[in-house]
Amino acid sequence: MKFGVIGAGQMGAGIAQVAAQSGFTVVLRDMEDRFLERGRQVIERSLAKLSEKGKLDGTPEEVLGRMTFTTDLAAFADCDLVVEAIVENEGVKAQLFRDLGGIVKPEGILASNTSSIPITSLATASGRPERFIGMHFMNPVPLMQLVEVIRGYSTSDDTAAFVESTARKMGKTPLSCNDFPGFVSNRILMPMLNEAIQCVMEGVAEPEAIDGIMKLGMNHPMGPLTLADFIGLDTCLAIMEVLHRGLGDDKYRPSPLLRKMVQAGLLGRKSGRGFYTY
Ligand SMILES: CC(=O)CC(=O)SCCNC(=O)CCNC(=O)[C@H](O)C(C)(C)COP(=O)(O)OP(=O)(O)OC[C@H]1O[C@@H](n2cnc3c(N)ncnc32)[C@H](O)[C@@H]1OP(=O)(O)O
Numbered sequence: 018m019k020f021g022v023i024g025a026g027q028m029g030a031g032i033a034q035v036a037a038q039s040g041f042t043v044v045l046r047d048m049e050d051r052f053l054e055r056g057r058q059v060i061e062r063s064l065a066k067l068s069e070k071g072k073l074d075g076t077p078e079e080v081l082g083r084m085t086f087t088t089d090l091a092a093f094a095d096c097d098l099v100v101e102a103i104v105e106n107e108g109v110k111a112q113l114f115r116d117l118g119g120i121v122k123p124e125g126i127l128a129s130n131t132s133s134i135p136i137t138s139l140a141t142a143s144g145r146p147e148r149f150i151g152m153h154f155m156n157p158v159p160l161m162q163l164v165e166v167i168r169g170y171s172t173s174d175d176t177a178a179f180v181e182s183t184a185r186k187m188g189k190t191p192l193s194c195n196d197f198p199g200f201v202s203n204r205i206l207m208p209m210l211n212e213a214i215q216c217v218m219e220g221v222a223e224p225e226a227i228d229g230i231m232k233l234g235m236n237h238p239m240g241p242l243t244l245a246d247f248i249g250l251d252t253c254l255a256i257m258e259v260l261h262r263g264l265g266d267d268k269y270r271p272s273p274l275l276r277k278m279v280q281a282g283l284l285g286r287k288s289g290r291g292f293y294t295y
């Protein structure tokens with residue numbers, strides 16, 4: 018199978034890596050060579066770590082040998098499945114799917130790794146709504162078990178079955194849900210992270226104490242502010258906006274502190290500073 022991934026950021030690089038680990042031929046695209054190079058380095062580090070621990074089938078070189086890095090969308094023409102993992106912005110994603118709809122062979126399936134944006138509207142933009150689906154991997158992709166599979170209004174049974182079987186071949190567990198803002202994962206997770214940010218803003222406690230309380234008290238592997246920094250505060254804000262707009266309830270209002278930090282360019286781990294400094 019030829020597996021396409023668009024966006025070589027933290028999610029796209031992880032999805033491409035795990036697809037190649039699973040034996041698929043992979044093409045990974047970003048807009049500029051320097052972003053592809055950054056993605057390749059992340060993949061090389063992750064493969065080295067997995068290999069060191071005996072958790073990799075074959076060598077890192079064999080896995081990398083199944084991957085091609087490109088800036089050219091035409092390289093996706095013969096892909097059986099293309100997963101998009103670019104910025105969490107509906108207009109930008111819709112334009113990409115309009116383009117892809119005219120490039121990828123008609124029987125190819127298009128999927129979005131979006132955290133929250135309506136699958137049905139991206140499916141319409143693609144011009145092939147029956148062969149369009151949400152394939153939502155979790156961060157960090159090489160370590161997390163879940164793929165949340167989101168069916169759009171017109172997604173066919175064959176498309177859902179193909180994507181679920183592909184997720185299993187990648188060593189993941191697919192779980193399905195319908196197309197509602199934030200799906201299941203982020204409808205439940207993101208309000209908790211937003212509330213932790215609101216606690217910082219209101220001076221309820223210092224970030225370290227908030228994270229410590231949730232880690233030690235609730236056995237969460239990461240505190241909510243560490244996790245928000247890990248996901249990216251720009252992505253967290255984009256998801257909260259979709260929940261707020263899409264569900265029309267002020268309980269999903271993004272914390273003003275979250276908004277201000279994104280305006281200040283404090284995006285978390287990827288920009289070097291968020292609630293913590295990296
Ligand atoms: C926003 C959305 O739309 C959806 C989302 O994804 S929401 C986010 C979902 N993800 C989470 O909630 C993650 C929560 N965090 C965790 O589960 C854990 O902290 C974790 C699995 C990320 C890390 O595990 P941990 O037990 O905390 O230990 P940590 O020491 O950091 O890492 C474990 C090992 O994995 C390695 N590791 C981390 N990332 C890796 C990667 N990408 N590839 C390979 N190895 C990796 C680490 O280097 C470490 O190796 P050593 O044991 O040799 O030091």
Ligand SMILES: NC(=O)C1=CN([C@@H]2O[C@H](COP(=O)(O)OP(=O)(O)OC[C@H]3O[C@@H](n4cnc5c(N)ncnc54)[C@H](OP(=O)(O)O)[C@@H]3O)[C@@H](O)[C@H]2O)C=CC1
Binds near residue numbers: 029047104
């Ligand atoms: N972060 C997370 O924990 C998770 C995120 N997701 C979702 O995955 C997707 C990607 O997130 P993530 O990998 O974290 O984000 P990153 O910021 O790490 O990467 C985003 C990617 O999108 C590209 N991009 C940015 N702007 C544009 C544009 N205008 N046109 C085309 N490409 C663009 C970036 O390229 P460049 O480097 O050139 O800017 C980069 O490759 C989002 O939809 C997000 O919601 C899903 C699960 C978890």
